[in-house]
Amino acid sequence: MKKKEVINILILIVALGHLFGIHCGIIHNTTLQPAFQMLFRKVTAYLDAVTEASRQEDGTALTHLFSYDCLSHGLGHQFARMDVRQAIRNNAAVKRVAHVPELLEPFLRAAGCLADQEVEKAFEHHRSAFVLAGDLYKDLQEEWLLNLMRKLARGLRLLAQKVDKEKVRFDPIMNEAVKAISDKFRLFGTVTASGRRRVALMLANEQIICYLQLNNPRQCKPLTDWADARHKLTDDDFTSGEFAQADAVTYHFLRARLFLLDTNYIEAERFLTYAFRHCPAAAHRNKRTILSYMVPVKLNLGLLPRRGLLERFQLKEFEALVAALRDGDFRLYQEQLDKYQDDFIARGVYIILEKLKLFVYRNFFKKIWVLKGKESRLSIELIMRLHQGLDPASDVDIDEIECLLANLIYKGSIRGYIAHEKRILVLSKDKPFPSPQS
Amino acid sequence: MCPPDEVALRESTRNKLEDRPGLSPALTMIKDLERNPPADYPTAKIRPLEWLLRSVEYMEDELMDKGRSGRVGGGEGEVLDGDRSWGQVTALENYKFHFQRLRMVAKELIMQNFSYGGNISTTSIEIVERLTRYWIIFQHHLNANEDFVRDDGKQNTEQLTNTLVPLQENYKYAHMLGQPALCAHEAEFQAYGVLLTGDLKQALKGGVGVSRSPEVRLAVDVLTCVETDNFARFFSLLRRAPYLPGCLMAKYVERMREKALEVWGRAYNPTKARGTAFRTADVLRALCMQDEDELKALAVSRPWVVVDGDRPASLPRLFA
Numbered sequence: 001m002k003k004k005e006v007i008n009i010l011i012l013i014v015a016l017g018h019l020f021g022i023h024c025g026i027i028h029n030t031t032l033q034p035a036f037q038m039l040f041r042k043v044t045a046y047l048d049a050v051t052e053a054s055r056q057e058d059g060t061a062l063t064h065l066f067s068y069d070c071l072s073h074g075l076g077h078q079f080a081r082m083d084v085r086q087a088i089r090n091n092a093a094v095k096r097v098a099h100v101p102e103l104l105e106p107f108l109r110a111a112g113c114l115a116d117q118e119v120e121k122a123f124e125h126h127r128s129a130f131v132l133a134g135d136l137y138k139d140l141q142e143e144w145l146l147n148l149m150r151k152l153a154r155g156l157r158l159l160a161q162k163v164d165k166e167k168v169r170f171d172p173i174m175n176e177a178v179k180a181i182s183d184k185f186r187l188f189g190t191v192t193a194s195g196r197r198r199v200a201l202m203l204a205n206e207q208i209i210c211y212l213q214l215n216n217p218r219q220c221k222p223l224t225d226w227a228d229a230r231h232k233l234t235d236d237d238f239t240s241g242e243f244a245q246a247d248a249v250t251y252h253f254l255r256a257r258l259f260l261l262d263t264n265y266i267e268a269e270r271f272l273t274y275a276f277r278h279c280p281a282a283a284h285r286n287k288r289t290i291l292s293y294m295v296p297v298k299l300n301l302g303l304l305p306r307r308g309l310l311e312r313f314q315l316k317e318f319e320a321l322v323a324a325l326r327d328g329d330f331r332l333y334q335e336q337l338d339k340y341q342d343d344f345i346a347r348g349v350y351i352i353l354e355k356l357k358l359f360v361y362r363n364f365f366k367k368i369w370v371l372k373g374k375e376s377r378l379s380i381e382l383i384m385r386l387h388q389g390l391d392p393a394s395d396v397d398i399d400e401i402e403c404l405l406a407n408l409i410y411k412g413s414i415r416g417y418i419a420h421e422k423r424i425l426v427l428s429k430d431k432p433f434p435s436p437q438s
Numbered sequence: 439m440c441p442p443d444e445v446a447l448r449e450s451t452r453n454k455l456e457d458r459p460g461l462s463p464a465l466t467m468i469k470d471l472e473r474n475p476p477a478d479y480p481t482a483k484i485r486p487l488e489w490l491l492r493s494v495e496y497m498e499d500e501l502m503d504k505g506r507s508g509r510v511g512g513g514e515g516e517v518l519d520g521d522r523s524w525g526q527v528t529a530l531e532n533y534k535f536h537f538q539r540l541r542m543v544a545k546e547l548i549m550q551n552f553s554y555g556g557n558i559s560t561t562s563i564e565i566v567e568r569l570t571r572y573w574i575i576f577q578h579h580l581n582a583n584e585d586f587v588r589d590d591g592k593q594n595t596e597q598l599t600n601t602l603v604p605l606q607e608n609y610k611y612a613h614m615l616g617q618p619a620l621c622a623h624e625a626e627f628q629a630y631g632v633l634l635t636g637d638l639k640q641a642l643k644g645g646v647g648v649s650r651s652p653e654v655r656l657a658v659d660v661l662t663c664v665e666t667d668n669f670a671r672f673f674s675l676l677r678r679a680p681y682l683p684g685c686l687m688a689k690y691v692e693r694m695r696e697k698a699l700e701v702w703g704r705a706y707n708p709t710k711a712r713g714t715a716f717r718t719a720d721v722l723r724a725l726c727m728q729d730e731d732e733l734k735a736l737a738v739s740r741p742w743v744v745v746d747g748d749r750p751a752s753l754p755r756l757f758a
Contacts, residue, residue, distance in 0.1 A: 166614070168554055168607045168608075168610055168611040168614070169554060170553075170554045215637065215639055341649075341658070342641075342642060342649055345638045345639060345641060345642055345649075345658075346639070346642060348639075350638060350662075351638070351662065351665045351666070354662045354665065354666050355665070355666050357666070358666065396671075397670075397674065399670040399674070399724065400668070400670040400671050400674065402670065403668060403669060403670030403671070403701075404668070405705070406701045406702060406704075406705035406706070407667055407668070407701055407705075409704060409705040410700070410701045410704045410705055417705060417706060417707065418705050418706050419706075420706050420716065
């Protein structure tokens with residue numbers, strides 16, 4: 001084949017490629033690849049995708065396009081250098097789409113600031129986009145705007161987290177994020193129309209997460225009152241389809257965490273059970289997170305998890321703990337608490353697990369009682385010697401052993417009393433170690 | 439330690455602690471608190487860091503011990519100037535003197551932007567660390583003084599929080615700047631944060647390894663004892679705790695003693711009719727009490743606790 005013919009064929013291929021919208025190295029049409037899988041490198045390609053998604057009323061694609069992940073680093077820098085407003089105005093197609101240009105402007109400015117590592121400025125622009133999305137939803141009540149609000153609210157929180165991590169400020173910027181979300185919550189939360197309640201629940205969730213991160217759970221009271229006292233939301237409301245399943249599950253999970261902080265384990269267990277049951281099976285990571293709170297709570301109520309459950313969700317931190325609790329192995333229990341201490345404290349379950357240590361000791365004392373032929377009198381000094389033999393490095397002394405026994409008697413987990421002068425534990429002849437559930 | 443214009447203004451009305459015989463007022467006077475807003479404060483009057491540190495060191499070395507027993511002088515054999523004895527103050531007067539001047543030191547640090555991500559230096563961090571320690575000591579030494587508790591206790595706690603929180607932020611900033619040498623005492627102060635707030639999550643603040651430091655582990659252990667009613671371990675930790683953590687643990691002592699009495703009442707008495715006798719010395723040691731008077735004071739609100747001279751104390755036996 002002559003060289004000239006080869007060149008003509010190549011020109012024909014490229015022309016056909018333009019006809020079907022294929023550019024070298026970039027596929028940019030939703031008919032060929034969904035928008036939520038694309039990474040954009042050119043301004044025109046991005047704006048065209050936004051126009052196309054708006055025309056097709058593709059809410060999923062539109063929501064994704066308002067995500068920093070779909071913009072390449074180079075594109076972000078381009079937005080930082082250019083006049084974003086002018087660029088949007090210059091794009092005839094996107095200019096004609098209702099409302100989208102107004103939302104695009106602050107969002108793209110934020111993207112530009114992020115590319116230039118100006119996270120605080122990015123936060124300011126992102127907040128403007130969020131506020132605007134909220135105002136638009138109030139007027140239009142379109143589903144894609146609700147999803148967009150959810151995405152922007154989450155993004156606002158994550159940006160605030162990033163700013164507070166990278167900068168030392170007198171007042172964490174997370175407070176400003178909460179204020180912006182709270183303003184919109186007040187807008188939607190006072191109305192009982194179901195469309196508004198959906199948004200309000202989503203915004204309540206984001207606020208609770210912010211307050212938990214600020215370590216200020218008391219501020220969540222108005223939000224829980226909104227659900228309990230004002231709207232009296234029940235499980236039926238949550239399963240009726242009014243609320244997005246993701247929001248309902250998140251709400252129950254967050255409420256459970258608040259109950260945990262109040263040491264109300266019964267309500268925490270109820271809410272965690274709802275969250276676990278209604279969390280989709282495919283959301284393995286979310287189910288694991290819920291379980292990581294549920295296991296300590298259920299242990300506290302005297303319920304041990306099955307080993308298979310812990311293995312299936314890779315809850316390694318609880319496998320050895322549960323085994324130690326069952327066997328009265330205080331040394332292994334303490335080892336696991338020490339190993340995962342930071343993790344347990346961060347989740348807020350450390351104290352629950354420390355309280356359970358008393359029951360580890362209860363099982364240990366019960367084993368000694370069985371080994372001693374179930375005698376009704378046990379020497380506390382003997383218990384101390386056995387404890388020392390099993391864990392010579394421990395700093396637990398005989399006073400502490402006596403204190404543990406006293407606490408178990410006080411709580412009713414051991415029936416008997418302590419003869420202090422002789423250091424003897426006198427056990428009841430009838431079920432001296434009642435079952436934990438009772 | 440004090441600008442010349444303030445020396446001239448207050449010379450005739452200076453505080454007793456600034457009236458040292460044989461020394462001129464310019465050497466002994468310390469700048470008092472000025473309440474005008476920082477924005478209105480003339481820059482020329484702000485003391486540089488080295489002066490601030492010198493003022494703080496002088497107060498700590500020469501003045502803070504005065505008034506602990508309300509007695510005169512700082513050391514044995516001190517010559518009094520005629521019939522004027524310097525520094526004769528009560529503990530509360532001593533506190534108020536230092537409170538004003540140390541607050542001024544803190545204010546001048548803020549005016550020079552030594553907080554919340556502004557300037558940072560070894561000296562500024564050292565000053566703030568000292569201030570934090572002082573507020574802890576004052577709180578502990580005066581919490582039995584009714585006037586202090588009524589009028590100044592809340593303000594002192596506020597100052598302690600207002601010093602500790604920026605200090606923790608300073609450590610964070612030092613780590614961000616890659617200057618871990620500025621955080622030599624970070625573990626100590628994170629531990630104070632845990633004990634002061636009663637919040638275990640404070641243990642996770644701080645650089646790598648701080649949460650596993652002996653200081654923070656002690657604080658976590660103390661809070662765990664309080665939450666799990668392990669009073670034996672709590673008092674054991676109190677007996678061997680260093681001084682300042684011990685001062686902060688004091689706020690949990692009453693709660694632990696009450697819990698101990700409550701639990702003992704149930705665990706040591708097989709029936710409501712009989713009681714168990716304890717040696718008074720055992721109870722005093724177990725509950726970290728100093729003397730029988732303290733036990734009697736606890737017994738006043740609990741008529742069922744009998745303390746009777748050499749006879750052992752009987753513990754509560756009528757708990758329902």
